[in-house]
Each structure stands twice: as structure tokens, then as C-alpha cells.
Amino acid sequence: MSTFIRSGCGEKGSALRVEDALHRMLDAVTPVKGYEQVGLLDAWCRVLHEPVVAAIDVPSRANAAVDGYAVRAADLPGPGGVAELAVIGTARAGHPFPGTVQAGQAVRIMTGAHLPEGADTVLPQEQVEAQGAGIRVGEGHGQGDNVRLAGEDIARGTTVLAPGRYLTPPDIGLIASLGQGEVKVKRRPRVALLSTGDELCALGHPLPAGGLYDSNRYTLHAALKRLNVKVMDQGIVPDEPERLREALTRAAANADVVVSSGGVSVGEADFVRDVLLALGSIELWKVAMKPGRPIAFGRIGGAVFIGLPGNPVAALVCFFQFVQPVLEKKMGISERPVVPVFKAIAAHRLSKKPGRTEFQRGILDPTPGGWRVRSSGHQGSAILTSMSRGNCLIVLPHDAGPVEVGEAVDVVPFAAFM
Structure with missing residues (x-):
């Protein structure tokens, strides 16, 4: 997913604008090194390491685009004329006609079948009249009609896919059409994932007083997992500086990127900032956004560190806005996927203060007059149901104020990145 925030300028001495924070993160990240060769069925959502070059023409030979009859253009009638041709055989996909089409002859041919020697045109079966062992054809046909030429899709020697390509299902089929069963892809980034907080409880255990799952x-x-990176689950780390130091040191030693949630605000038990400063560096700390103002970005040794807020909605919004683009660059994707941003009409008033970008959760509905969007419920950063029942983010720009009923707003459908 590419960022869906338009560029702008931050203010000195204040929290960074969203777009400026993202640019700083991306500038600090370099792609992983190393590659592996994988079977084509395992190459989906991987990133190409070297170009895919066609060793054959696709299609390999001229073939029929429709069911009909393969003929010589020289035998086609002129204006007002009719030609009678003898049908001498049949060509089917995978079963070519073995002979040569001579003057006054035709071959019954099916879609995808190789064009017989001597033929250069295919007449659709609906446009000829079958007559015993032959056909009658009238005017209106031209040389090369309904023929797919050899190399029409891909010519031998063509670079089909460039390095850095994020392989999609059509790409996999394209490579398969070249007869190539394996590809070299970049190594998957290793991402260490952990949660911090004394209040957190593992699933399957009774909740203690004041606890949260x-x-x-x-x-x-x-x-x-949707990004197809290698996830290393580091579990829950309590709010103890030494335990946090040990966990982050261990995670950074084995990962390209460390992602944590919780502990990045300014509470007495929020130790991530101090531990990060002791172990490595912090490159940014506050972003002018809601939800998600406190977010830490820095380094621990050779690993990138991103500390997300602990509130569930804030953590997920920050993931899609910052972590995913960082990982896409880390993966070596040369052309980041496009995320659609389009306008919808606000179904009711949306509260907003200037000075921060807001990502409100909404429900997008089609109407005869276009798209309308309404809130998915309470917008608190701890209310995960607002994302679960919603189907889009309503993106309200940094400098904007409240939105009134009937005004247009930017929306990003969840389907674009979830």
C-alpha cells in the first residue's frame, strides 16, 4: 500500500505532519540484500530480484482467435462475390492440422489452434454457410482477420518484468506462459513483533483485575502476514526497563525491522523512548495525527525500530500509514502499489480540529447520486469495532476544520489495504 496522504510542509518545533514523518522514515530505509530462487507457485507476493526475459514468443505460433475456418486470403471473394471452398480437415488446440491449405481449400479450426500452413485468415463460423463437405463465403473479409500472430503478446527476448516487481497473480501466469517454473526473488524482510504493557494478558488465560487481552x-x-514478510513473534513484554531492553536487543539482533505496540506515550510506565535512546537512536517521536500522535521511529543496531501506540485503532492506522510503506521499501518494491483516494459526500457532520490529520472510520454507501460516507461509530482510538464494522477511512487534512453535511471528503476503502 502506498501512502494516501498528500505532500506538505511540517512546522518547526511541533509534531511532524503525517506526510513529513513518512518521508523521513522512507529516506532512512534501504531494501534488504540477498535473494533466493523459488518455485513459481511460491512466488506470489514476492519481489523480483532479476528481470524475467522471454525465451519464447507468446503465442509461439499464429493461431485462431475464434472458432471458424482457416483459409487463404487469396481465395476470398471480391465485392458482391461468393466463394466455395472445400473443407479438408480440422485443427484443434493441441492438435494442429498436419497438411497445407491449397487454393480453394479451408480447414475447420477451433479457438487457440495453430494456423495451418498456407492459411493466413480465419473466418468466424457464424459468417460462412456450411454446404456438404465445403463452405460458402461472401464478401467483407480481409487478410489476417481473427488471427493471433506469433509473439503478438510477448516477443522473444523482451524483458517482461523488471527487478523490484511485486508479483501479482497475473504476473505469475505471465511467467508460466513463458515456460519458466522458477524465479529469483528478494529475501523476505524479517519483522520482530512485540507488545508492551503490564496490563496485557495472553489469550487462553483468565483476565486479572485491570487486565486486557x-x-x-x-x-x-x-x-x-498479508505483506508476506517473515514475522517473528516476540510475545508480551512487561513495563520493566530491563526486560524491555533485553527484548528489544534480542529482537534487533535477528530482525530487519522491529515493531512494538504500547509504551510510546508520556506516562510514568512508558519506557520505550528511554530504552530506545540507550540502545540506539530516535529519529522522530510525535506526529500530528489522530489517532496515533505518539509514534517512535529509530534504529537499534542494524534494525529499523517502529514503536506504535498501544490503543488498537491508533496502532492499526499507524501501521497502514507508516509501517506498511516502510516494509514495502524494505522489501525492495520499485513501484509501490497505488491506493485509491476518492471523494464521497458526508452524510452527517464530522468534528475536526485544524492542526492535525485525522483518520476517521466510516461506512461507505453507494447511492444513485454517488458515494456517501457516514461514521462507523464512536471514534475513540481504543474502539476497534469502529474499524471492524467500517469499510473505509475518512481522511481529513491537516489544516481542515469540521465537515458539514453534504460536503465532499476524501475516503480510502479498507479493501485497498486490508
Whole structure:
């Protein structure tokens, strides 16, 4: 997913604008090194390491685009004329006609079958009249009609896919059409994932007083798996500086990117910032956005570190806005996927303060007059149901104020990145 925030300028001394924070993160990240050769069925959602070059023409030979009759254009009648041709055989896909089409002859041919020697045109079966062992054809046909030429889709020697290509299902089929069963792809980034907080409880255990089940790790794990990176689950780390130091040191030693949730605000038990400063560096800390103002970005040794807020909605919105683009660059994707942003009419008033970008969760509905969007419910950053029942983000720009009923707003459908 590419970012869906338009560029702008941040203000010195204040929290960074969303777009400026993302640019700083991306500038600090380089793609992983190394590659592996994988079977084509395992190459989906991987990133090409070297170009795919066609060793054959696709199609390999001229073939029929329709069911009909293969003929010589020289035998076609002129204006007002009719020609009678003898049908001498049949060509089917995988079963070519073995002979040569001579003057006054035709071959019954099926879609995809190789064009017989001597023929250069295919007449659709609906446009000829079958007559015993032959056919009658009238005017209106031209040389080369309904013929797919050899190399029409891909010519031998053509670079079909360039390095850095994020392989999609059509790409996999394209490579298969060249007869290539394996490809070299870039190594998958290793992402260490952990949650912090004394209040967090593992699933399957009774909740203690004041406890919460750790939902963030499961939410973020699912989002990471969609990117096809290698996820290393580091579990829950309590709010103890030494335990956090040990966990982050261990994670950074084995990962390209470390992602944590919780512990990045300014509470007495939020230790991530101090531990990160002791172990490595912090490159940014606050972003002018809602939800998700506190977010940490820095380094621990050779690993990139991103500390997300602990509130579930804030963690997920920050993941899609920052972590996913960072990982796409880390993966070596040369052309990041496009995320659609389009306008919808607000069905009701949306509260908004200038000075921060807001990502409100909404429900997008089609209407005869176009798209309308309404809130998916309470917009608190801890209300994960607002994302579960919603189907889009309503993106309200940094400098904008409240939105009134009937005004147009930018929306990003969840289907684009979830």
C-alpha cells in the first residue's frame, strides 16, 4: 500500500505532519540484500530480484482467435462475390492440422489452434454457410482477420518484468506462459513483533483485575502476514526497563525491522523512548495525527525500530500509514502499489480540529447520486469495532476544520489495504 496522504510542509518545533514523518522514515530505509530462487507457485507476493526475459514468443505460433475456418486470403471473394471452398480437415488446440491449405481449400479450426500452413485468415463460423463437405463465403473479409500472430503478446527476448516487481497473480501466469517454473526473488524482510504493557494478558488465560487481552499483536500479525514478510513473534513484554531492553536487543539482533505496540506515550510506565535512546537512536517521536500522535521511529543496531501506540485503532492506522510503506521499501518494491483516494459526500457532520490529520472510520454507501460516507461509530482510538464494522477511512487534512453535511471528503476503502 502506498501512502494516501498528500505532500506538505511540517512546522518547526511541533509534531511532524503525517506526510513529513513518512518521508523521513522512507529516506532512512534501504531494501534488504540477498535473494533466493523459488518455485513459481511460491512466488506470489514476492519481489523480483532479476528481470524475467522471454525465451519464447507468446503465442509461439499464429493461431485462431475464434472458432471458424482457416483459409487463404487469396481465395476470398471480391465485392458482391461468393466463394466455395472445400473443407479438408480440422485443427484443434493441441492438435494442429498436419497438411497445407491449397487454393480453394479451408480447414475447420477451433479457438487457440495453430494456423495451418498456407492459411493466413480465419473466418468466424457464424459468417460462412456450411454446404456438404465445403463452405460458402461472401464478401467483407480481409487478410489476417481473427488471427493471433506469433509473439503478438510477448516477443522473444523482451524483458517482461523488471527487478523490484511485486508479483501479482497475473504476473505469475505471465511467467508460466513463458515456460519458466522458477524465479529469483528478494529475501523476505524479517519483522520482530512485540507488545508492551503490564496490563496485557495472553489469550487462553483468565483476565486479572485491570487486565486486557493482547489484541494488538494479533491484529498486527495478520497485517504483516498479508505483506508476506517473515514475522517473528516476540510475545508480551512487561513495563520493566530491563526486560524491555533485553527484548528489544534480542529482537534487533535477528530482525530487519522491529515493531512494538504500547509504551510510546508520556506516562510514568512508558519506557520505550528511554530504552530506545540507550540502545540506539530516535529519529522522530510525535506526529500530528489522530489517532496515533505518539509514534517512535529509530534504529537499534542494524534494525529499523517502529514503536506504535498501544490503543488498537491508533496502532492499526499507524501501521497502514507508516509501517506498511516502510516494509514495502524494505522489501525492495520499485513501484509501490497505488491506493485509491476518492471523494464521497458526508452524510452527517464530522468534528475536526485544524492542526492535525485525522483518520476517521466510516461506512461507505453507494447511492444513485454517488458515494456517501457516514461514521462507523464512536471514534475513540481504543474502539476497534469502529474499524471492524467500517469499510473505509475518512481522511481529513491537516489544516481542515469540521465537515458539514453534504460536503465532499476524501475516503480510502479498507479493501485497498486490508
